[in-house]
Amino acid sequence: MYYVNVFFVFSFLGFLFENVLNIFTNDNFNSGILYGPWTFIYGIGALLIVFLNKFLAQYPMKKWKKVILFYLGITILMTLVEFGGGMLIETIFHRTYWDYTNMRFNYGKYICLEVSLAWGVLATLVNYFLLPPINRFVKKIPKLVSLIFIVLFIVDIVLTLIN
Secondary structure (H helix, E strand, O other), X not given: OHXXXXXXXXHHHHHHHHHXXXXXXXXXXXXXXXXXXXXXXXXXXXXXXXXXXXXXXXXXXXXXXXXXXXXXXXXXXXXXXXXXHHHHHHHHHOOOOOOOOOOOOEEOOXXXXXXXXXXXXXXXXXXXXXXXXXXHHHOOOOHHHHHHHHHHHHHHHHHHHHO
């Protein structure tokens, strides 16, 4: 249940992050694709952070090398998630939630170098500063709570797809 809980905690934190950002930049409150308080692309990103950490832990190396490899790897992974997520949302929902065509180093609508590098920095900061205390919290979440969130999430996805 650890991975499920990481997914939901970061999906909720992503929901908060996006909405605070939207309030300051767009003067609106937008929960994104789903009805519930979760933006699941952040949950996917958090899982990638955890898995990349686990992968890199297999190889003994100096801390600075690990940080650089982590940054490069997570930047690539986050870019792929952003590109795939944008394409999937457009294909399924016929909407564009972000568009980087106005950015200098864009590749289509969904990715650009500037944002990819920023996601890499943010994910690296999350990995080294936010994930350790959140891990202590995540490990204490009861299994029943996790199961309730799974059911609510599935219901939310079904309702979203129906509407």
